[in-house]
Amino acid sequence: MPSHKNIKDGWFRETTALWPGQAMSLQVQEILHHEKSLFQDVLVFKSTNHGNVLVLDGVIQATEWDEFSYQEMIAHLPLMAHKNPKNILVIGGGDGGVLREIVKHPEVESVTLVEIDEAVIRVSKQFLPDMAKGFYHPKVTVVVGDGFKYLKDNVGAFDVIITDSSDPVGPADVLFGEGFYALMKKSLKTGGIVCTQGECQWLHLPLIKQVLESSRLLYPTVAYAWASVPTYPCGNMGFILCCNEEGRDLSRPLRIFPPEKEETRYYTAEVHAAAFVLPAFTRKGLGLPSK
Amino acid sequence: MPSHKNIKDGWFRETTALWPGQAMSLQVQEILHHEKSLFQDVLVFKSTNHGNVLVLDGVIQATEWDEFSYQEMIAHLPLMAHKNPKNILVIGGGDGGVLREIVKHPEVESVTLVEIDEAVIRVSKQFLPDMAKGFYHPKVTVVVGDGFKYLKDNVGAFDVIITDSSDPVGPADVLFGEGFYALMKKSLKTGGIVCTQGECQWLHLPLIKQVLESSRLLYPTVAYAWASVPTYPCGNMGFILCCNEEGRDLSRPLRIFPPEKEETRYYTAEVHAAAFVLPAFTRKGLGLPSK
Numbered sequence: 276m277p278s279h280k281n282i283k284d285g286w287f288r289e290t291t292a293l294w295p296g297q298a299m300s301l302q303v304q305e306i307l308h309h310e311k312s313l314f315q316d317v318l319v320f321k322s323t324n325h326g327n328v329l330v331l332d333g334v335i336q337a338t339e340w341d342e343f344s345y346q347e348m349i350a351h352l353p354l355m356a357h358k359n360p361k362n363i364l365v366i367g368g369g370d371g372g373v374l375r376e377i378v379k380h381p382e383v384e385s386v387t388l389v390e391i392d393e394a395v396i397r398v399s400k401q402f403l404p405d406m407a408k409g410f411y412h413p414k415v416t417v418v419v420g421d422g423f424k425y426l427k428d429n430v431g432a433f434d435v436i437i438t439d440s441s442d443p444v445g446p447a448d449v450l451f452g453e454g455f456y457a458l459m460k461k462s463l464k465t466g467g468i469v470c471t472q473g474e475c476q477w478l479h480l481p482l483i484k485q486v487l488e489s490s491r492l493l494y495p496t497v498a499y500a501w502a503s504v505p506t507y508p509c510g511n512m513g514f515i516l517c518c519n520e521e522g523r524d525l526s527r528p529l530r531i532f533p534p535e536k537e538e539t540r541y542y543t544a545e546v547h548a549a550a551f552v553l554p555a556f557t558r559k560g561l562g563l564p565s566k
Numbered sequence: 567m568p569s570h571k572n573i574k575d576g577w578f579r580e581t582t583a584l585w586p587g588q589a590m591s592l593q594v595q596e597i598l599h600h601e602k603s604l605f606q607d608v609l610v611f612k613s614t615n616h617g618n619v620l621v622l623d624g625v626i627q628a629t630e631w632d633e634f635s636y637q638e639m640i641a642h643l644p645l646m647a648h649k650n651p652k653n654i655l656v657i658g659g660g661d662g663g664v665l666r667e668i669v670k671h672p673e674v675e676s677v678t679l680v681e682i683d684e685a686v687i688r689v690s691k692q693f694l695p696d697m698a699k700g701f702y703h704p705k706v707t708v709v710v711g712d713g714f715k716y717l718k719d720n721v722g723a724f725d726v727i728i729t730d731s732s733d734p735v736g737p738a739d740v741l742f743g744e745g746f747y748a749l750m751k752k753s754l755k756t757g758g759i760v761c762t763q764g765e766c767q768w769l770h771l772p773l774i775k776q777v778l779e780s781s782r783l784l785y786p787t788v789a790y791a792w793a794s795v796p797t798y799p800c801g802n803m804g805f806i807l808c809c810n811e812e813g814r815d816l817s818r819p820l821r822i823f824p825p826e827k828e829e830t831r832y833y834t835a836e837v838h839a840a841a842f843v844l845p846a847f848t849r850k851g852l853g854l855p856s857k
Contacts, residue, residue, distance in 0.1 A: 288591065295593075296615030297797075300579065302587040324587030341768065344845065477632065477796050503794065503802050503845070505768050506588075510801015511794050534856035540847040543857050549840035554635065554794070554832040565825035566834050 312394035350376035353470035355528035366422035368439035369395030374409025473513030480560035495521035526551035603685035641667035644761035646819035657713035659730035660686030665700025764804030771851035817842035
């Protein structure tokens with residue numbers, strides 16, 4: 276049986292300097308895949324209770340059990356807040372789950388996914404089929420390459436840009452910098468929205484504050500939202516949304532999925548609005564006025 | 567140095583049959599206290615990053631780092647939804663944190679806390695002083711005893727009853743049964759509200775559904791809310807609220823804390839309303855209509 280440095284006595288344990296002193300553990304039934312790709316350590320294991328689990332550089336990226344809340348929220352928050360999202364860019368997102376959500380919007384005409392690490396796409400297609408089914412939709416184009424370069428080559432091309440990245444260490448570090456937000460802005464059409472994974476308000480308020488403040492220098496509308504994702508640190512994942520149009524209320528969805536179609540398992544119009552309501556300590560830590 | 571069965575290689579790991587295949591771990595700096603009380607295994611350790619941690623029967627009850635979100639929500643949701651909460655009963659809550667929150671309401675005239683295990687009160691006073699300070703407020707009375715018996719002896723006495731219990735195994739098992747909700751109802755005054763810890767929507771929807779359904783046979787108004795609590799399983803804790811008055815909207819706070827006083831770190835009036843917004847899968851699992 277293959278081994279992995281994070282797996283011991285049948286349990287995977289997630290420890291990193293990004294959340295010192297706490298660790299999520301998941302029980303392992305079987306290691307399905309392990310490789311060192313060109314960019315990172317890629318692990319997929321079958322867990323006892325949470326389906327198959329994708330791990331990059333020792334950090335849980337998605338479990339089949341709870342991935343839907345993250346994928347739905349990072350996709351539907353910006354798409355539902357946009358008046359008419361036709362051309363969408365996803366940077367990262369190599370498991371395909373965000374694609375699966377984006378193509379649920381009939382308004383969408385094209386989705387391009389730019390993932391730097393082909394290994395993530397390859398193993399997701401093999402071991403995370405319910406996420407990777409997004410890759411097979413006719414509106415989807417996949418580019419294996421650098422998101423920075425792709426943005427530079429595609430100015431003014433997108434209604435919505437979603438950055439579904441790993442944490443700001445390793446290959447995703449640059450995706451939290453001001454330069455990246457400036458590039459995304461240039462690649463947006465008028466009224467365009469970007470949505471990036473926004474780390475955890477319980478752990479990373481100074482980082483989040485810094486990203487929000489530098490974004491406000493570039494975008495007239497900036498907001499922070501969050502969702503419950505059990506297998507992310509603290510069970511809590513944030514989203515940073517920026518719009519190049521002034522005075523937009525991104526907490527208000529402009530369309531709804533017909534409830535009877537049950538398109539989503541986490542997202543609803545009510546959940547959309549509630550996701551922008553921040554606890555008192557978050558508002559304080561981000562320098563927002565008390566409410 | 568004292569030892570504990572859940573602590574190995576300097577880490578406390580929380581595993582129970584209530585959330586199979588997943589485990590939260592916290593790094594231990596020092597075991598401060600360990601005893602077998604009359605009711606349960608009581609452990610307090612100093613963690614490296616999350617302050618002092620109270621553990622009962624191997625399950626994390628509170629860390630000094632994140633306890634505020636749970637304590638504030640279980641206290642302020644029912645008290646702010648009540649028109650004029652004067653007489654309050656807390657069942658369980660032996661760490662004192664809920665008391666600390668309740669006495670922030672100037673309307674409150676008396677709070678009685680009935681905790682079955684004196685050991686929890688004793689060790690909290692010693693090792694969790696910021697929670698236990700609730701015990702020293704002049705409006706507070708502490709009874710070491712059985713919540714069932716106390717309810718039977720105090721019919722029609724309370725405006726709000728809060729059950730801050732451990733999980734439905736061990737001494738708290740009976741607190742999730744229909745008999746307990748019937749007893750609480752008899753001890754409420756007109757317009758009274760009960761609020762109980764409501765487990766985790768990611769893990770325990772069938773149990774939550776059962777408690778909500780049996781509560782609806784007793785109370786004309788029943789609702790479910792949740793909050794982000796990182797060191798609880800899935801980082802997610804629910805609350806079951808019942809009111810003996812018909813047609814009450816418990817998601818609407820009837821008063822606010824003056825924002826400039828910064829009485830709370832998690833709770834705000836907006837957070838109150840948003841806590842009742844449930845993800846699609848929760849609504850479905852609880853048999854509520856899609857939204």
